Amino acid sequence: MSRIQKAACIGGGVIGGAWIARFALAGIDVKVFDPHPDAKRIIGEVLANAERAYGMLTTAPLPKKGDVTFCDSLEDAVRDADWIQESVPERLELKRGVLTQIDAAAQPAALIGSSTSGLMPTELQRDMRHPERLFVAHPYNPVYLLPLVELVGGEKTARSVLDDAKAKLVPIGMKGVIIKKEIEAFVGDRLLESVWREALWLIKDDICDTETLDDVIRYSFGMRWAQMGLFETYRIAGGEAGMRHFLAQFGPCLAWPWSKLTDVVDLDDALVEKISAQSDAQSGARGIRELERIRDQNLVGIMHALKAGDDGRGWGTGKILADFEKYLWQSAEKTETTVSATEPLRLLETRVNAAWVDYNGHMTEHRYLQLFGDTADALLRLVGVDMAYVEAGHSYYTVETHIRHLGEAKLGQGLYTTLQLLSSDRKRLHFFTRIHDQASGDLIATAEQLMLHVDSKAGKSVDAPADVQAKTAVIAEAHANLPMPDGAGRSVGQRKAQ
Structure with a gap:
């Protein structure tokens, strides 16, 4: 699989800092150039939020975090990188000048992406x-969690570059979508701008x-869009006849004078103050970093819910997360676990994060059950029951569990x-x-569990292969x-021996 080996980020603001976090948490060394005097502090805070979010996002083995190195010049930052991400302020002459500098200093095969919004x-x-x-x-904030990147080429961009960029985004958990034609604001921001204009x-x-406006979005179509987007949602709204019926029924509404999308609102001082005051009343009691943490925690929860598709594929960002975790497990370094006759296997280390309390x-x-399950999975990998084994149609299923809570995490x-x-x-x-x-x-908790080897396609128990039996033996x-562990063989509610 095509992978980014070394990255460079030019600009470390809201978007640039989050790109740095996305690269570093994927195990990629990142060199950074940003002349802002507070760049290290700002990027450090973004990286801390990203690490917190990843702790909630997955228990799959993340690679060793990449080094983040701050450079004194743009040339030093980009010299050895094979992916360079420019995220300087949205001014054409500034960006054009920075990109020309990058082009002159970068190695010939390096990909150069711009985070421009339009x-x-x-x-x-x-x-x-x-x-x-x-x-x-063009990514979406927060870049370290939201996986989408719009990939847009110019008149002189090679198609092979876009294909290579799309492939290189997969191992860092992102989904690149290639936009067929360049257009101002691309696709996502065109949609957002139209909604925002009407909202103003x-x-x-x-x-x-x-x-109230935010409530209308988050309690209705916002939830639908997270899993199915616009057209798939409207396909369902068309009933059994699908999209054709929906367009026939609601298409004529487009001619009605509902919208002011073609009219530009005058953002005069009075309207700016009005919107700002309402926003302060709505959310001003919380600081920006706190709101970011709340946002990240909720996004993680949504992604987890969307990962659990009833057909095993997941939906929306949940499918991207499932594919990313599969990649992490497949590419994780094989760690040697010592089998000792004097102590149990030590299999998992973790930290209680905010989504767990x-x-x-x-x-x-x-x-607690998740940790016991993750530990059981670690045992299974140790005896050869990994993702490939499961995909081939066999696995171990838990048939009994007895948990005791002895302390507080x-x-x-x-x-x-x-x-x-x-046994x-x-x-x-x-x-x-x-x-x-x-x-x-x-000791905080214990679990006694029994697992049964099954043919998952046939839906019945079968003997494990000889090599798996040998490893477990x-x-x-x-x-x-x-x-024998204290508590093994106990029934629920059984009194301790006096």
């Missing part, structure tokens, strides 16, 4: 010696305030898990898992002389 790539590449490698790579008129004409600030119940607390294999045979794995505090080793033999 400037035409043909205009941007005008003065470049190698204009064929320049393209618009609704506020100016006192039809509603900013909070309840109203008491403690880890919520289903997250709290926000930010480091945890590790251990697993003791109590195994041709079809079954019987094991005991413990969750410990990372610092003290104190090695662990079972090593653990045979370990003391």
Whole structure:
């Protein structure tokens, strides 16, 4: 798979900083040039929010975080990079000059993407010696979570460059969409601008305030769009006859004078103050960084929900997340786990993040089950039951679980898990898992579980292959002389021996 080896980011504001986070968390070293005096602080805060979001996003093994190096010159930053992302302010002459500098200093094969929201790539590449490698790579904020990148070429951009860029975005969890023709504001911002223009008129004409308008979006079509977009949503609205019926029924409405889309609202001082005051009343009690964290946590939750498609494919960003996690598991370094006759397997380390806690600030119940499940998955990978094995039609299914909650896991607390294999045979794995505090080793929870090997396509239990049985037997033999765990074999509510 085509991958980015080294990245450079020119400009580290809201978008540039988030690009840096996306690259670094994908394991890519990033060199940065931004002359702003607070660049390191701003980028550091964005990176911290991104790391927090990734902690909620996935338990798949992320690569070692790439190094972020701040350079004293643009030339130093771009010299060795194979993907260069320009994110300087949205002024044509400024961007054109910066891109021309990048072009002169970059290695010949480097891809050069611009984060512009609407400037035409043909205009941007005008003065470049190698204009064929320049393209618009327009992301959406926050770049480290939202996967879409609009890829737009200019008159001199090579199609192979766009194809290469699209392929290189996949391993960092992003989806590149190639726009067929360059057009001002591309596709996404054209749609957003039309909605925003109408929204400004609704506020100016006192039809509603900013909070009501946001409520209309987030409690209705915003939820539909997150999974199906516009046209697939309207296809359903057409009933059994689909899109043809929808267009026949609602198409004539387009001629009605509902919209002011062709009229430009005058953003005079009075309207600016009106919108700003309403926005302050709506959200001003929270700082921007707090709002960003709330936004990220909610986005992660939406992506998790969309990942669980009933056909196994997922929907929207959920499918991108599922594909990204599959890639992470497949490309993860194979770590050696020591099988010892004196202690259980130590398989998982993690930290309690904000999405895992309840109203008491403690880890919520289903997250304990998730950790036990992730630990069981680590055991399965150890004996050869990996993603390829599952895709081939076989797996182990959990048929019994008994969890004991002995302590409290709290926000930010480091945890590790251990697993003791109590027994195994041709079809079954019987094991005991413990969750410990990372610092003290104190026991927080235990789970005794039984798994059954199955043919998932046939829907019945079958013998595991000989090589899997052999690997589990090695662990079972090593653990045979370990003391039986306190709590193993207990029933729910059973009193402790006096």
